[in-house]
Amino acid sequence: VEFLVHVVVVVQIMVELEVVVVVQALVQMF
Structure with a gap:
């Protein structure tokens, strides 16, 4: 167990x- x-x-x-990595990537795109 x-x-x-x-x-x-x-x-x-x-x-x-x-x-977190995906959010950072999206922020860098914009």
């Missing part, structure tokens, strides 16, 4: 980082 929780946390962090 702890392993699954760790995986979920890592996935959430990666998704947040991807969102």
Whole structure:
């Protein structure tokens, strides 16, 4: 169970980082 929780946390962090990168890319375009 702890392993699954760790995986979920890592996935959430990666998704947040991807969102930040996409937002920065959009800001640079405009």
